[in-house]
Amino acid sequence: MTLLDLTPRSVRGDRLTTLPVVIIGAGPIGLAAAANLVEREIDFTVLEAGSRAAASIRLWGHTRLFSPWRHLIDPASRRLLEAAGWSAPADEGRAPTGQQLVDDYLAPLADLDTIRSRMRFSTRVVAVSREGMDRTRTAGRDTTPFLLRVEKPDGQIEELTARAVIDASGTYTSPNPLSSSGLDLLGAADVADLVMHALPDVLGADRSRFASKRTTVVGAGHSAANTLIALAELARTGPGTRVTWLIRNASAVRVSSSPEDELADRARLGSRVDQLVESGAITKIDSFEISRVTRHRDGIRLGGRRRGEPATHDCDVVVNATGFRPDLSMLREIRLSLDEIVEAPSRLAPLIDPNLHSCETVSPHGFDELRHPEPGFFIVGMKSYGRAPTFLLATGYEQVRSVVAWLDDDMRAATEVQLTLPATGVCSTDLTGGGSCCS
Template sequence: MTLTLTVPPRTDADRLTGLPVAVIGAGPVGLAAAAHLLERGLPVVVYEAGPTVGTSVRAWGHTRLFSPWQYVIDPAAQRLLEATGWEAPRASSLPTGQDLVDTYLAPLAATPQLAPVIQYGTRVEAVSRQGMDRTRSTGRADTPLLLRLHTADGAHDVTARAVVDTSGTYTSPNPLAAAGLAPAADLGDRVVHALPDVLGADRAKLAGKRVLVVGAGHSAANTLIKLASLAKTAPGTEVLWAVRNAGTARLGADAADGLAARGQLGSTVHGLVESGQVQQIASLEIDDVRPDGDQVTVTGRRAGEPFAVTIDVIVNATGFRPDLDMLREIRLGLDDIVEAPRALAPLIDPNLHSCGSVPPHGVAELAHPEPNFFIAGMKSYGRAPTFLLLTGYEQVRSIAAELAGDHTGARQLELVLPETGVCSTNIGGSSCCATPAATATPATPATDEAACCTPPEAAADSTSCCTN
């Protein structure tokens, strides 16, 4: 007798018929995915862990995006909205995260098409195949995907013909230590998440304190600018900024930047460092962060030499990483370094790309060994900090076309993202690379690191690159 390790072949090949496409997350990219799927005539259900749309965006709602409205609205979503009489905001104005929710995401979620398919307060705890773990192969593509949901009523399972994970990374920040590990001790509220509301809800935590911002992206820049403003009215407020590189931050201060607000962000931080309003601690590799009475002490190496600094509060603006725990039974094809889909990773790896833009990409670059499973939006970028909101919209447009059987349309990328000349900027030095040649196609901006929706990656505004 021969023992087989796979399930028997399925005789009911139509088990997927009538099942919806499950979208995880009701942020900007998740709602765009639902809009594109519905436009293609595909049934869809959106699972949102929070009580409302844009839960992560609301967390950094006080932050203004450097992407104007014309770059943060998905075309299919806009078509749904305009059918209700909605009018788009002025294209060139810059929304805050809360504006993004109030003016765009909330009305979109309330449209007659989307309102019935969004389930709030529903966390996806795991994704698998019905009756199959990741080791089983026979008949896998014809077997429904299984999602384990957790709601106020407990846990239960549902099935879907496909899954699009747009859950983002905003709730999974990178640890402070250079080794990528969390501090050995519990630091409590002495460490705050990226993009705190410095001049609003979080003012009392930071006013009159010695604050260390860790990170070199746009989330860090936003926070540094607001902390410097706080210091002018709150005596005793001291602003320190730790970066790993030798005085280099991932902040554009280049007039060639397609987004004026983004270029200004880098220029402003540059000026704060030069004037002494922000004390930059460059070339710092953090080894550990430990409680020290009411404060915390950061230890590590600065330019190879032992270093320690004691502060009151740390703002962790080190970026984000994907939470992959719920996908253990899914066959993922992720890059070993970036944790993005293998075909996408070389296009976004920050070790290889320090300036310019990421090429548009779709279902071909997002495919995994698991049939009909996709990660889109900020989470698809893994640990890379360069997510663009419009790129996320193109991702889900392509995925929707593929699931609708339009394989040619799925691979005809409709978005052109030219280089903008933005790259790392050496504080006190010069730009790290030359500005690319101008192109006739309008530049498409990145979101702030945290907002994407996110961000944030994220990014951000997911914001930092990613919060949109």
């Protein structure tokens, strides 16, 4: 079977039909895949590394999303929830926080009996392969069950089989390194206790880590902007707190305050950062390429080059908001077709590559753009975007709707992909310049 083979499973034999589809990850996209499988009466199992559904979102639950509720609820999930007596939150005012998304939508969805009964928490997928086959064997591959090796809550290893695998494990736990080269930062292990993950709870649980400290936020996207705004508020209310924003390019075009942005909360985010930089509440350092880090007194010294010259920058704490990349280590025995630039499925990559992406919304895409040479294996959600930063939940919901229709041999539904996303008003085709290509 090749990447373009559209042969339904029913034609290839029914050996796999007695096995469940395995979903890796119980975030919003994994749960949406589960809801679509419930509606089509296809058996499935959800494997979640965390102890609860939406474990990663709970880590940044204090952060407000960009999208209003109408873009955050999967249609199949809505139907299941409403049938159980649930009412959608009012789609008015500001977008919800991550925790509100969990409390008002994802937790009730995961608690539906048709989904909860198929969930396994604190279960980490170590590797995915084919039963009795490594990636080099071809004969009979498309009729051989998938084999998933998992680590159970007690640390024991177990192997499961599946008819298909939907990898919705996300990327939040695999951040990009601080170095501009993309390699692990020289000296990083020596200062690990002074480097924070993206989207820390600056004004809440993590406040003591930043109060009266010199904090440098590294990154040019919206995660960085959220943290910068919170740090500026902390500095306003408490003495001694200083905030620096460090980016590798000449400008941060992804943090936009464009009037063309249809998501008001996203536009407000960029506008607020601009104001804080102009007022001096945030010190901005551009064109700084980090290559190494060392302990310096009680803090960190970032070393590298700025505009071609050697440069250093000292601070007490660093927030790594440089974005995320997919963890592909568990997929070594799976035949993948990934773009060499963004590590997204090769047919999806041209639609989302930040070197090419324009102001127009992402083109509709489904199972066909997400295919790999491995029949029945799909990467969906944020992980399907590889290193591209433009993912929205509505995109993932349409992905899994199409994938599940394909698994059900419903080619008409699988190929009739429709997606309407809000325009950004900004593009990232010129990562060293400023402004918007929409003007």
